[in-house]
Amino acid sequence: MNLAIDVRGINKHFGDKHVVKDLSLQVREGEIYGFLGPNGSGKTTSIRMICGLLTPDSGEGTCLGYDVLNDNVEIKKYVGYMTQKFSLWDDLTIAENLDFVARMFGMQQRKKAVDQALDELGLSARRNQLAGTLSGGWKQRLSLASCLLHNPKLLLLDEPTAGVDPKARRDFWEEIHRLSSAGITILVTTHYMDEAERCHRLAYIAYGNLLANGTADEIVAAQKLETWVVSGAGVHSQVTALRVLPSVEQVTTFGTALHVSGRDGGTMGAAISQFCAAHSLKAELGNSSLEDAFIHLMRNTRDQFEE
Amino acid sequence: MLQHMRRMTLHRWLGIVIKEFIQLKRDRLTFGMILGIPIIQLMIFGFAINSDPKHLPTVVLLNESSAFTRDYVSAMRNSDYFDLLGTANTESEADNLLERGDVQFVVTFPLDFERKLIRGERPEILVQADATDPVAAAGALSVLNHIGNEVFTQDMPGFRPPASGSLIDLRVHKLYNPEGITAYNIVPGLIGVILTMTMVLMTGLAMTRERERGTFENLLATPATPMEVMTGKLVPYILIGLIQVTVILILARFVFHVPMLGSLWLLYGVVLVFILANLALGITFSSIARNQLQAMQMTFFFFLPSILLSGFMFPFRGMPQWAQVIGNALPLTHFLQLVRGILLKGNGLGLMFHHIWPLLLFIVVVLGVGLKTFRRTLD
Numbered sequence: 001m002n003l004a005i006d007v008r009g010i011n012k013h014f015g016d017k018h019v020v021k022d023l024s025l026q027v028r029e030g031e032i033y034g035f036l037g038p039n040g041s042g043k044t045t046s047i048r049m050i051c052g053l054l055t056p057d058s059g060e061g062t063c064l065g066y067d068v069l070n071d072n073v074e075i076k077k078y079v080g081y082m083t084q085k086f087s088l089w090d091d092l093t094i095a096e097n098l099d100f101v102a103r104m105f106g107m108q109q110r111k112k113a114v115d116q117a118l119d120e121l122g123l124s125a126r127r128n129q130l131a132g133t134l135s136g137g138w139k140q141r142l143s144l145a146s147c148l149l150h151n152p153k154l155l156l157l158d159e160p161t162a163g164v165d166p167k168a169r170r171d172f173w174e175e176i177h178r179l180s181s182a183g184i185t186i187l188v189t190t191h192y193m194d195e196a197e198r199c200h201r202l203a204y205i206a207y208g209n210l211l212a213n214g215t216a217d218e219i220v221a222a223q224k225l226e227t228w229v230v231s232g233a234g235v236h237s238q239v240t241a242l243r244v245l246p247s248v249e250q251v252t253t254f255g256t257a258l259h260v261s262g263r264d265g266g267t268m269g270a271a272i273s274q275f276c277a278a279h280s281l282k283a284e285l286g287n288s289s290l291e292d293a294f295i296h297l298m299r300n301t302r303d304q305f306e307e
Numbered sequence: 308m309l310q311h312m313r314r315m316t317l318h319r320w321l322g323i324v325i326k327e328f329i330q331l332k333r334d335r336l337t338f339g340m341i342l343g344i345p346i347i348q349l350m351i352f353g354f355a356i357n358s359d360p361k362h363l364p365t366v367v368l369l370n371e372s373s374a375f376t377r378d379y380v381s382a383m384r385n386s387d388y389f390d391l392l393g394t395a396n397t398e399s400e401a402d403n404l405l406e407r408g409d410v411q412f413v414v415t416f417p418l419d420f421e422r423k424l425i426r427g428e429r430p431e432i433l434v435q436a437d438a439t440d441p442v443a444a445a446g447a448l449s450v451l452n453h454i455g456n457e458v459f460t461q462d463m464p465g466f467r468p469p470a471s472g473s474l475i476d477l478r479v480h481k482l483y484n485p486e487g488i489t490a491y492n493i494v495p496g497l498i499g500v501i502l503t504m505t506m507v508l509m510t511g512l513a514m515t516r517e518r519e520r521g522t523f524e525n526l527l528a529t530p531a532t533p534m535e536v537m538t539g540k541l542v543p544y545i546l547i548g549l550i551q552v553t554v555i556l557i558l559a560r561f562v563f564h565v566p567m568l569g570s571l572w573l574l575y576g577v578v579l580v581f582i583l584a585n586l587a588l589g590i591t592f593s594s595i596a597r598n599q600l601q602a603m604q605m606t607f608f609f610f611l612p613s614i615l616l617s618g619f620m621f622p623f624r625g626m627p628q629w630a631q632v633i634g635n636a637l638p639l640t641h642f643l644q645l646v647r648g649i650l651l652k653g654n655g656l657g658l659m660f661h662h663i664w665p666l667l668l669f670i671v672v673v674l675g676v677g678l679k680t681f682r683r684t685l686d
Contacts, residue, residue, distance in 0.1 A: 051528060053524065053527050053528060073530055073532075076528060076529060076530045077530050079528075081525075081528040083521065083524050083525060083528075085521045086521070087520075087521045087522050087523075087524050087525035088522065088525065089520075089522055090520065101525075101529065104526075104529035104530065104531050105529060105530065106530070
């Protein structure tokens with residue numbers, strides 16, 4: 001299996017802040033790789049290093065077979081990078097933006113490529129509209145189209161669906177899967193669990209450290225969490241009480257129920273059963289979700305790194 | 308109506324005052340400007356600017372050497388208005404010095420000066436003054452007349468000035484701007500001032516705008532090189548600069564009737580060099596500044612000495628040495644000499660190279676700094 005991204009021991013400092021620590025990341029060709037982690041955990045910095053916008057302080061690796069330290073000009077030719085914030089030109093029209101990007105990549109049949117992209121976007125009729133006047137969802141689609149213009153082999157998407165409505169998000173992910181089956185490798189960062197579950201494989205990064213990677217199931221299993229679903233009248237007023245039960249590590253609200261998780265299933269199970277009986281609540285053993293696993297990871301790392 | 312007249316409370320008001328102070332404190336550059344601008348202005352206005360300049364460079368052309376001429380020359384020196392750089396041997400040598408702008412005055416004593424003086428025939432002293440800047444020459448010229456009577460009555464006790472009031476006939480030729488029309492000096496200068504302002508500011512904003520809006524990241528993600536980005540961004544502004552110059556020149560010619568003695572081609576050539584110097588500075592500001600406001604502040608900071616120390620507003624030669632050194636580092640100083648030289652004196656390229664190479668040097672140095680600070684990456 002060929003690796004589209006293969007970096008090892010990458011480090012990056014900003015001043016005296018160690019933003020990315022010994023990051024190693026292997027992304028296979030054609031897969032959708034989800035990149036998760038709390039805000040400020042180094043995701044964007046990592047992506048920028050992979051596509052040559054930042055130079056790592058140390059480490060080694062390749063992106064599409066090119067050296068990430070020295071070949072960033074080559075890498076840029078084959079990578080489509082969609083920034084977190086809309087970064088096309090507000091004061092250019094939709095068509096002008098695409099045309100400019102096509103020129104930057106030195107494309108041969110520029111006009112044809114732009115027309116085709118506009119057609120696929122369904123924006124042909126609005127080609128002369130200023131990009132700044134588009135709504136959030138359309139801006140996102142235009143950004144994606146501009147990243148794809150030069151037929152990249154690798155797409156780096158930095159929180160592409162932030163601030164986009166659910167319908168547009170679903171369409172967007174269908175497009176991502178279509179691109180993936182066409183052979184394009186995709187690295188995408190997100191905070192949404194449903195999106196994470198749509199990725200082939202995931203990595204979890206916090207405080208600059210890569211803490212877990214693998215498929216969603218593997219990551220959940222690796223946390224060895226047991227989760228109880230507690231429901232019933234007045235359940236939400238019992239959060240604090242549940243939290244201090246023996247071996248309970250986290251209590252999270254999910255709609256009308258609470259997810260109570262911990263690694264020591266035996267002790268915790270007994271305590272929960274006893275508590276629920278006393279407060280006439282219903283408790284049953286559930287499946288730990290990806291969200292349970294991530295919140296668990298986030299909590300543990302906070303304890304580990306913030307003190 | 309009552310809704311708009313809600314009571315003003317002290318604690319809300321205080322909250323806003325405190326927030327403004329905190330934000331002002333965080334913005335180092337603005338804070339620096341608040342302190343820096345008054346200090347710089349005070350130094351410039353207080354010490355450097357002098358609208359009655361002294362120590363103006365002068366050469367003497369002696370067709371006859373006698374005790375009288377020597378005394379006259381040393382009296383000129385003692386007046387503090389003239390810096391005597393030496394004597395010229397021929398008329399063409401003296402003319403050359405005036406055209407190059409190396410001297411402000413050439414004072415010529417004719418043959419038979421002594422003899423005519425003793426006979427009371429009021430010999431001529433010819434003073435050729437570079438009047439491209441009419442203000443600069445005025446004080447010194449008024450002193451010359453005065454010197455004559457004083458020196459020669461001292462030399463020859465008992466000698467009384469004639470009824471006409473003067474022992475000598477002081478012939479003043481105000482060259483290049485005989486009527487002393489201020490517009491002839493100001494209007495060509497404005498080409499330089501306007502170009503400095505717009506070119507530096509517009510390019511200063513060019514790159515910071517990209518950075519502020521986040522589009523810079525997109526640009527960096529493409530294979531574009533720093534050289535392509537920088538020079539590509541400059542081209543439209545070169546065009547704008549040339550249009551501005553054309554508009555000013557048309558107005559100068561037909562509204563202000565400014566003479567245009569030199570070659571227009573040469574003028575446009577010089578303008579192009581000057582535009583490049585300003586664009587280089589603007590683009591360098593823009594890669595150093597973090598946002599558009601900072602780029603604007605830097606431009607303003609540069610603009611102030613450019614106007615005051617270049618010889619645009621006040622006579623360059625009136626300034627003390629240190630201010631002249633600063634002035635000579637500014638492109639506008641050299642451009643003013645060039646544009647006045649071409650338009651008013653009709654100078655050719657040969658006479659002006661000593662003002663062109665500083666511009667070229669400025670471009671190389673500033674662009675070097677700019678390319679070094681331009682980040683191909685976001686580091």
